[in-house]
Amino acid sequence: MNSSPEAVIIGGGVIGCSIAYYLAKVGVKVTLLERGRIGEQASNAASGVLSASSPDDDSPYGRLTRESLSMFHTLHQELRESCGVDTEFAQCGELSVALSDREAGEYQAYARRQMEAGSPARWLDHQSVHDYEPELSPSVLGGLLTPETCRINNQRLTGAFAKSAQWLGADIREASEVVTLMRSGLRITGVRIHDEEIYGDYTIIAAGPWSKVISELVGSEVPVRPVRGQNINLTPVRGSIRGVIHGSWGLLVPRNDGTIIAGATVEEVGYDCRVTAGGVRDVFNVATEIVPSLADATLNWTVAGLRPGSPDDMPILGPIPRWDGLLIASGHYRNGILLSAITGKLIADHIMGENPELLDHFSIRRFREQPAEVEA
Numbered sequence: 454m455n456s457s458p459e460a461v462i463i464g465g466g467v468i469g470c471s472i473a474y475y476l477a478k479v480g481v482k483v484t485l486l487e488r489g490r491i492g493e494q495a496s497n498a499a500s501g502v503l504s505a506s507s508p509d510d511d512s513p514y515g516r517l518t519r520e521s522l523s524m525f526h527t528l529h530q531e532l533r534e535s536c537g538v539d540t541e542f543a544q545c546g547e548l549s550v551a552l553s554d555r556e557a558g559e560y561q562a563y564a565r566r567q568m569e570a571g572s573p574a575r576w577l578d579h580q581s582v583h584d585y586e587p588e589l590s591p592s593v594l595g596g597l598l599t600p601e602t603c604r605i606n607n608q609r610l611t612g613a614f615a616k617s618a619q620w621l622g623a624d625i626r627e628a629s630e631v632v633t634l635m636r637s638g639l640r641i642t643g644v645r646i647h648d649e650e651i652y653g654d655y656t657i658i659a660a661g662p663w664s665k666v667i668s669e670l671v672g673s674e675v676p677v678r679p680v681r682g683q684n685i686n687l688t689p690v691r692g693s694i695r696g697v698i699h700g701s702w703g704l705l706v707p708r709n710d711g712t713i714i715a716g717a718t719v720e721e722v723g724y725d726c727r728v729t730a731g732g733v734r735d736v737f738n739v740a741t742e743i744v745p746s747l748a749d750a751t752l753n754w755t756v757a758g759l760r761p762g763s764p765d766d767m768p769i770l771g772p773i774p775r776w777d778g779l780l781i782a783s784g785h786y787r788n789g790i791l792l793s794a795i796t797g798k799l800i801a802d803h804i805m806g807e808n809p810e811l812l813d814h815f816s817i818r819r820f821r822e823q824p825a826e827v828e829a
């Protein structure tokens with residue numbers, strides 16, 4: 454291998470673009486291939502909530518979420534300095550609202566445990582919760598406030614990763630669909646798009662739910678599946694909300710422009726990425742149940758995206774067994790925006806030979822994948 458490795462990334466969503474950025478930062482020659490436009494799939498449809506696991510969750514996934522969230526506190530400035538894009542990062546807090554005595558009891562007990570563990574999470578009673586978010590429905594009994602939760606404009610984030618990577622020398626190509634993985638023996642040597650072959654020491658599949666289709670080109674099977682989510686964007690006529698409002702039903706997320714994103718459906722409908730009347734109705738109903746004044750809001754847009762789901766809802770990261778030089782970064786399911794920062798960093802560290810310990814926990818090997826025998 455050359456002293457400076459070369460990498461080919463398949464997919465220009467938030468995950469592929471973050472990997473491109475972190476690789477370009479450490480001097481890797483990067484080519485990113487996106488079959489459509491950068492960030493136009495799930496990374497466009499997302500709500501932009503950055504909500505990590507609580508501090509008492511010391512599982513690898515809990516650590517992954519917290520490390521990634523903490524990276525954003527400096528990353529957003531770093532991206533703004535390198536490409537001029539304001540990603541609208543803000544620590545806005547998250548309020549999980551209780552609509553029944555049972556939920557209220559659970560949140561209060563949870564808040565007590567969190568406070569004992571040193572977390573700033575706290576329970577807001579009926580009066581406090583309505584002082585905190587005046588537009589809430591009177592039927593909200595109280596809420597669990599998690600001040601660490603942040604938000605970001607996911608479209609801008611994906612664009613900022615891509616632009617910053619480009620500024621560092623990465624070749625970012627749109628309208629470039631990968632149709633073949635090239636190989637020499639058991640080494641993947643690059644990809645083919647249209648009539649062009651692009652070579653690399655490492656090929657990274659970051660194609661969201663389509664990662665499965667790409668891995669099958671070499672007889673491997675990455676167990677990701679599409680899970681549709683629909684969101685709507687509203688301009689409230691009365692005051693907006695100050696932070697993320699969360700319930701078992703979904704989320705409301707304020708944006709810098711004064712609009713609110715409401716979502717999201719969770720639907721197992723294959724690769725069907727349509728916005729449906731029923732999906733918009735469901736999202737709208739839950740939004741107005743929590744903030745009734747939204748019934749009078751202007752409906753600006755609707756969107757649908759396919760989350761890359763995995764069998765345990767956790768990402769699949771690192772080398773794909775049997776094939777030298779082939780890596781996967783997918784399966785981020787409902788947290789791909791949050792986990793984009795740590796994913797880019799871990800994959801770059803791996804390629805630079807650092808073998809980060811966290812990466813091992815998210816290896817595809819946990820599914821005991823048995824790649825089909827393929828003629829070398």
Ligand SMILES: Cc1cc2nc3c(=O)[nH]c(=O)nc-3n(C[C@H](O)[C@H](O)[C@H](O)COP(=O)(O)OP(=O)(O)OC[C@H]3O[C@@H](n4cnc5c(N)ncnc54)[C@H](O)[C@@H]3O)c2cc1C
Binds near residue numbers: 490498662663761786
């Ligand atoms: C409604 C909704 C709300 C969400 N809210 C949040 C949230 O608040 N916070 C959070 O952290 N996450 C959220 N998510 C999840 C998050 O959006 C995803 O986990 C994340 O966007 C996945 O990024 P990705 O880059 O893996 O996939 P994608 O964004 O789907 O990108 C994959 C790219 O690969 C390209 N591609 C596919 N095949 C090929 C090929 N053969 N050649 C070249 N390119 C190819 C596709 O065109 C696509 O652009 C939400 C998702 C949805 C749908």
